[in-house]
Amino acid sequence: MAGRAQYEELARQLSAIGAVKRDLARILPPECPGGSAAVLTLVGRHGDMRMSKLAELLAVDMSVTSRHVAHVAERGWIERSPDPVDKRSRILRLTDAGRAQLDELSRRITELLAERLGDWPDDDIGRLIQLMARLRESFGDCRSAPRLAHSAPTSEPSAQPVADRTTRTPA
Template structure:
């Protein structure tokens, strides 16, 4: 197990991640905020899905999910179709315009990453991807309630 000092350094580095995310968001089309890009990416990855499933995958409240979906539907990037198995529900599906927007945003993000990491080797980028996936899994795989209380 790593030392407390090492975990402190990791915490410090993780606090810098929002700055990286902000810089990457600047490379997205101006009419596609990062939250919209996230929703488009999830719908693209999972195909047609119900709003409740989208909220679960994004780990956000249904009311927030509903606002995101309304925003994307207004722009013609997502269709809301009747669910043939449950007429009370809607299935969400990416439109061709939504797919075009997702591609444009991802192209911008990819170009920004390539520019900022131009002196990184493929192995370095692959290792970062592997470690970030491992970090994400460590935090999302264990959904048990926390019993330890932090006092200040």
């Protein structure tokens, strides 16, 4: 098992990931900020869905989700159709323009990664992918507050702290 010093160094390295995320955000087109890119990515990956499902995947409040969806809908990248099962709900679907924007985002990100990691051996990139996937899996869906070893256990699930979903961004 890793020692405290290793976990402390890991924490420092993970906080430095913010620089990588900021660099990735800089290459987004001005008309497609991070929240919009996340909406396009998730609808592209998971297919048509309700707003409530998107809010769950984004791990943000429904009002935040609505603002992001309104932004992409105004640009014609997504359409909102009445849910045939529940007319009060909307189904979100990528449009052809949305697919084109998603392809452009993917191209930009891939180019930046290729530029920054171009001198890395293929095996190192493969290992990084593997380790990051494993790290993400170890944290689960990241929608609940972590239980720390020093926290007192409680018998009531409602007493567990709830993470503030209004400020999170997708990983």
